[in-house]
Amino acid sequence: MxxxxxxxxxxxxxFGIDIKAKLFVQFSTVQELQEVLQxxxxxxxxxxxxxxxxxxxxxxxxDGVVMRNEIKGIEVLRHDNEHVYVKAGSGEVWHDFxxxxxxxxxxxxxNLSLIPGSVGAAPLQNIxxxxxxxxxxxxxxxxxxxxxxxxxxxxxxxxxFGYRESxxxxxxxxxxxxxxxxxxxxxxxxxxxxYGAIQTTLQEMQVxxxxxxxxxxxxxxxxxxxxxxxxEIGNAGSFFKNPEIPLKQFENLKAQFPGIPSYxxxxxxxxxxxxWLIEQCGWKGKVIDNYGVHKNQALVLVNYGGAKGEQVRxxxxxxxxxxxxxxxxxxxxxxxxL
Numbered sequence: 001m002x003x004x005x006x007x008x009x010x011x012x013x014x015f016g017i018d019i020k021a022k023l024f025v026q027f028s029t030v031q032e033l034q035e036v037l038q039x040x041x042x043x044x045x046x047x048x049x050x051x052x053x054x055x056x057x058x059x060x061x062x063d064g065v066v067m068r069n070e071i072k073g074i075e076v077l078r079h080d081n082e083h084v085y086v087k088a089g090s091g092e093v094w095h096d097f098x099x100x101x102x103x104x105x106x107x108x109x110x111n112l113s114l115i116p117g118s119v120g121a122a123p124l125q126n127i128x129x130x131x132x133x134x135x136x137x138x139x140x141x142x143x144x145x146x147x148x149x150x151x152x153x154x155x156x157x158x159x160x161f162g163y164r165e166s167x168x169x170x171x172x173x174x175x176x177x178x179x180x181x182x183x184x185x186x187x188x189x190x191x192x193x194x195y196g197a198i199q200t201t202l203q204e205m206q207v208x209x210x211x212x213x214x215x216x217x218x219x220x221x222x223x224x225x226x227x228x229x230x231x232e233i234g235n236a237g238s239f240f241k242n243p244e245i246p247l248k249q250f251e252n253l254k255a256q257f258p259g260i261p262s263y264x265x266x267x268x269x270x271x272x273x274x275x276w277l278i279e280q281c282g283w284k285g286k287v288i289d290n291y292g293v294h295k296n297q298a299l300v301l302v303n304y305g306g307a308k309g310e311q312v313r314x315x316x317x318x319x320x321x322x323x324x325x326x327x328x329x330x331x332x333x334x335x336x337x338l
Contacts, residue, residue, distance in 0.1 A: 001025055001032055003039065009066060013053035014116060016234035017309040021048075023065040028072070028091070030179050034149040036067060047146055048338070049177050051091060051118030054236055055125065056336045057316075059309035069120055071179055074100055079187075085139055087182045090120025094127075102213050107189035108137035110212040111198075113219045116230060116237055120178040124168045125334065126161045130219055131195030135161040139184040143176035152176070164241050164334055191215060195263075197222050226297045234303030235294065239316060240274040240331045253327060274323075274331055275299040281322045291315065313337055 007024035010016060023045060027033040036042065046064030050056070071091040078085050084106055088097050094117050098109045111132035121127075123141055127134050140155045160167040168176060189212050193199050201218040202210050210218075228235050245253075250270040254260055257280070263271045278284065278298035285295040291307035292315070294300040301312055316333060324330045 001027060001036060003041070003065075007066070009050075009053075009058065009062070012050050012066070012068065013056055013058055014230035014234065014236055015057055015303050015309070015312065016230075016305070017058045017303065017307070017312075019058045019061050019309065021062045021064070021066040024068070025065060026068040026070050028070040030071070030144060030151065033067070033071075033144055033177060033179065037144070037146060037149045047174070049120075051121045052093065052116055054116035054230065055121060055334070056338060057236060057309050057312055058338050059313050060338075062338065067177070069118065069177070071120075077182065082187055083184045084187060085182055085184055087180055088119045089180055090118060090178045092119040094119055094122055098216065101183075101185055102216055105212070106185035106187070107191075107212045108132075108183065108185045110216040111192055111195075111219055113216040114223045119181050123159060123161075123178065123181055124166055125164045126159075126166050128164070130198055131192045133161070133163075135159075137183050137185060139182040141178050141182065142180045143178045145176055147175070151179070163244065227300060228294055228296075228302060233294075234305070234307070235300050236335045238274075238297075238299040239301045239333060239335050240278070240299055240319075241334045242271050242274045243277075243329050243331060244269050244271050245329060246270075249328070257327075272329065277323045277327055277329060277331070278319055281319070281326055283319055283322070288315065293319075 004024045007021045009021055010018040025036055027036050042065050047067060048062060048064060049067050049069055051069045069091040071089040073089040075087045076084060077087050095114050097119050098113050101109050111130040112127060115127055115129060122134050123138060135156060138156055140153055143152055143154060145152060191210060198218050201221055202214060207214045227237060244265050247268050247270055250262060261273055261276055265271050275298045283293045284298035286293045290304045291312055292302060294302050301315060303312060320331045
């Protein structure tokens with residue numbers, strides 16, 4: 001656990017923003033993390049934990065210590081009649097863990113294939129895609145409290161999951177480091193093919209009786225064709241949350257914009273695709289110098305190389321303002337802006 005100074009984080013954020021951390025250290029076990037937290041020179045420093053760096057936009061150098069999470073390991077804890085409980089280290093690559101569940105024929109995560117990031121970051125924002133959210137397969141997590149180094153366990157209720165939300169993005173933000181997550185996976189598969197282009201893609205693949213592996217392959221295909229690979233073009237995936245608005249507001253918008261798409265959330269609430277709203281405002285494919293909005297998916301902001309984080313942040317808020325002006329809906333970033 002070597003503490004390093006003035007450390008470049010360009011390789012540790014998928015936007016590829018070239019900023020530096022005042023201090024940088026890596027840990028690969030809970031004990032190492034606890035030892036890092038006891039270092040005298042770090043007691044007064046602001047702390048930031050980085051996993052895959054796929055949900056962060058740096059706009060300036062970080063004046064504190066960045067702690068890189070490398071806790072690995074996957075372990076089957078127990079079985080019951082319907083479920084298998086699998087525990088994964090928070091530093092595991094998310095998609096690698098999804099592949100593990102598919103190889104062992106465990107259902108629940110197939111719709112969440114190819115989401116960038118780490119296992120530990122997944123519950124922080126209750127990741128979701130194609131009709132499935134992390135909370136649907138979540139059992140519990142273990143986390144170390146930064147102030148004390150003590151290990152705490154959080155179940156589904158105490159995590160207070162919402163749409164791309166958890167207690168760790170609100171009341172407990174910056175107070176804990178997730179070290180392991182336990183998932184409740186299904187022996188009997190409950191396939192969800194109703195969202196997005198999954199059914200169409202399965203038809204194109206000539207799959208009539210899909211398995212969880214087929215659904216994962218379809219999701220990977222869709223994501224690969226719509227979303228840029230962060231290794232090739234800097235990005236953090238979907239930059240904005242899909243807004244949920246009152247049904248009355250949606251009906252008024254539909255009268256004005258008959259083509260507006262939607263997904264029902266409840267009897268009184270409707271979700272509107274943020275990408276559609278952004279595209280209607282003319283942003284899709286827009287390039288400004290060396291950054292812009294991706295040509296295939298308006299939800300994705302991109303760094304073509306050498307862009308400043310502040311430039312991308314300004315673009316995001318220009319988009320937010322234009323969508324609000326046109327539709328009366330204020331978008332909110334899904335990405336953590338620092």
